[in-house]
Amino acid sequence: MSVLRETSNAPGILGGxxxxxxxxxxxDRVVHRGAFVSGDVTICLAGIELVRLDLRLLLVGIAxxxxxxxxxxx
Amino acid sequence: MTAVGVTGLYAYAIARADLELPDGTGARVLRHGPxxxxxxxxxxxxxxxxxxxxxxxxxxxxxxxxxDAVARAAAEHGPxxxxxxxxxxxxxxxxxxxxxxxxxxxxxxxxxxGSAREWGVKVLRTDDGQPAAAEPDRSSxxxxxxxxxxxLQAAEDASRRAQHVAETVDAAVxxxxxxxxxxxxxxxxxxxxxxYLVLKDHETSFVEEIDRLATDLAEAGVRLExxxxxxxxxxxxxxxxxxxxxx
Numbered sequence: 287m288s289v290l291r292e293t294s295n296a297p298g299i300l301g302g303x304x305x306x307x308x309x310x311x312x313x314d315r316v317v318h319r320g321a322f323v324s325g326d327v328t329i330c331l332a333g334i335e336l337v338r339l340d341l342r343l344l345l346v347g348i349a350x351x352x353x354x355x356x357x358x359x360x
Numbered sequence: 361m362t363a364v365g366v367t368g369l370y371a372y373a374i375a376r377a378d379l380e381l382p383d384g385t386g387a388r389v390l391r392h393g394p395x396x397x398x399x400x401x402x403x404x405x406x407x408x409x410x411x412x413x414x415x416x417x418x419x420x421x422x423x424x425x426x427x428d429a430v431a432r433a434a435a436e437h438g439p440x441x442x443x444x445x446x447x448x449x450x451x452x453x454x455x456x457x458x459x460x461x462x463x464x465x466x467x468x469x470x471x472x473x474g475s476a477r478e479w480g481v482k483v484l485r486t487d488d489g490q491p492a493a494a495e496p497d498r499s500s501x502x503x504x505x506x507x508x509x510x511x512l513q514a515a516e517d518a519s520r521r522a523q524h525v526a527e528t529v530d531a532a533v534x535x536x537x538x539x540x541x542x543x544x545x546x547x548x549x550x551x552x553x554x555x556y557l558v559l560k561d562h563e564t565s566f567v568e569e570i571d572r573l574a575t576d577l578a579e580a581g582v583r584l585e586x587x588x589x590x591x592x593x594x595x596x597x598x599x600x601x602x603x604x605x606x607x
Contacts, residue, residue, distance in 0.1 A: 313414070
């Protein structure tokens with residue numbers, strides 16, 4: 287049996303791109319993790335929110351995609 | 361509809377002020393005191409993507425890959441705290457306010473991470489050990505209770521097994537990791553989902569240990585998946601930040 291290794295790059299090389307990584311794994315890291323900062327991170331103009339990513343929808347999508355991938359038996 | 365021409369600063373990561381970012385990312389380092397914010401000016405209209413489109417070639421995928429690419433490029437040149445996807449500030453003044461409020465917390469986290477990189481370890485079941493969900497046996501009260509007891513026992517066994525796997529992996533790699541964040545189990549097949557912080561000098565030893573573990577665990581009917589290296593997403597959380605993450 288061998289390791290199923292999903293390295294996004296060869297070990298030792300952090301740069302480059304993430305093309306070897308699935309979108310689900312990427313979303314899991316950049317949406318679920320990373321530092322959350324509160325404050326004026328929502329952009330308003332004249333009191334109207336111009337952009338606000340509704341990450342709750344996104345998080346639900348990730349949870350479903352992840353569950354279907356990992357709940358099954360290989 | 362966003363007004364044409366309105367831009368914001370997409371923020372990728374917090375870093376130390378001496379971070380040098382290579383060309384080609386499109387982002388720049390906004391320095392302020394001892395800290396810096398890695399940012400890129402973006403038209404806000406570009407961020408209005410369909411968040412339910414999780415296809416590999418959709419606009420959201422492109423933004424997500426870019427986020428990771430910039431975080432990686434920055435992490436290659438110094439300690440960084442990757443920010444959560446979708447962090448956008450209106451302008452440079454807001455960027456500086458963001459840093460002002462977090463000097464100590466960010467400095468502590470950056471020191472703690474140092475040159476270490478994140479590696480993800482998942483352990484999943486490969487055997488069909490999960491009993492199929494059975495119709496409740498209502499032939500008799502005793503039969504029903506026996507079935508319920510068996511189901512509870514199976515759940516306990518699974519929980520114990522997951523805990524055992526977690527302890528086995530932790531014990532094996534403990535020498536090589538400087539920090540670990542374990543997540544609560546997800547689907548039935550996922551026994552362990554942990555992020556490790558590994559100093560570069562220990563990386564070879566860490567990966568060798570993981571290879572050994574993978575072989576051992578395979579004989580027990582589980583599969584180990586290693587991903588990495590990653591920028592330290594799982595170790596970037598700033599203390600003192602109100603937790604507004606969606607569940």
